């Protein structure tokens with residue numbers, strides 16, 4: 001079955017095959033870091049602008065779908081931006097059982113039958129009514145379509161091809177890695193590291209975004225992570241005897257917190273919360289120790305008590321708490 005029907009879409013496929021790059025007519029090209037030196041010259045794909053309402057609907061439709069589960073908002077938005085609109089007519093076969101497929105679709109509107117069967121004998125096994133997604137299996141695996149999807153009414157779909165999906169995911173990860181590397185290189189704590197060491201650090205860090213008010217860690221929890229603020233503000237709070245939780249210190253960009261995890265595995269003595277949206281670099285301390293073994297030993301030896309550590313690492317935590 002031919003799932004790509006318009007000239008525009010055929011051209012898209014043709015163009016995407018040219019030296020593995022992605023370009024399409026009437027496009028707003030996006031340049032990102034590429035996966036190799038060649039890609040330094042720019043990998044390009046096309047953005048199809050969408051309204052906030054459409055993005056909201058796409059998010060809702062895709063939130064539990066396997067290829068999208070757990071993806072960060074930034075990446076999801078990039079992927080949604082690459083989805084092109086495909087209008088369909090009643091009786092149009094969008095996906096044909098048994099054929100190869102490399103497109104995934106989100107229903108904007110329209111009614112679609114899900115058909116399955118053998119030897120021209122197709123039975124309706126379900127129906128999508130103005131919402132839903134299909135074709136995701138093609139994004140994940142390379143086996144023939146297990147079902148046929150036919151439009152019952154005229155409708156509109158958002159389509160995404162596997163190559164673009166993969167290009168965005170790979171290039172986004174590389175872009176993120178480069179950004180993180182630059183950030184890490186600028187953080188005083190890591191200034192003394194050799195370039196190769198700071199590159200290795202990337203393997204043991206992850207970037208995490210916290211919603212306003214979110215708890216980053218709680219008093220009493222095992223201290224196994226070390227944090228650097230990438231953006232936003234973090235409030236450290238403690239309980240003083242006879243009173244409620246009180247804020248004792250705030251951390252901003254490039255500042256550290258959770259450093260007690262570097263010294264011992266004792267439970268946290270304070271809690272940390274995001275003030276507004278916060279992005280942090282989170283490091284697994286055991287992994288960091290393995291990587292920076294000698295560094296960490298020196299750090300620990302030189303810091304025989306908490307105050308010394310605080311002095312060295314910068315931001316002050318109220319040690320009277």
Ligand SMILES: Nc1ncnc2c1ncn2[C@@H]1O[C@@H]2COP(=O)(O)O[C@H]2[C@H]1O
Pocket residue numbers: 095101114125126133134135136137138139144145146147148149
């Ligand atoms: N019962 C079903 N079995 C297999 N695919 C289904 C079923 N119901 C809906 N589908 C969708 O039909 C699509 C056919 O193309 P895909 O294999 O890429 O992905 C499939 C699913 O998204």
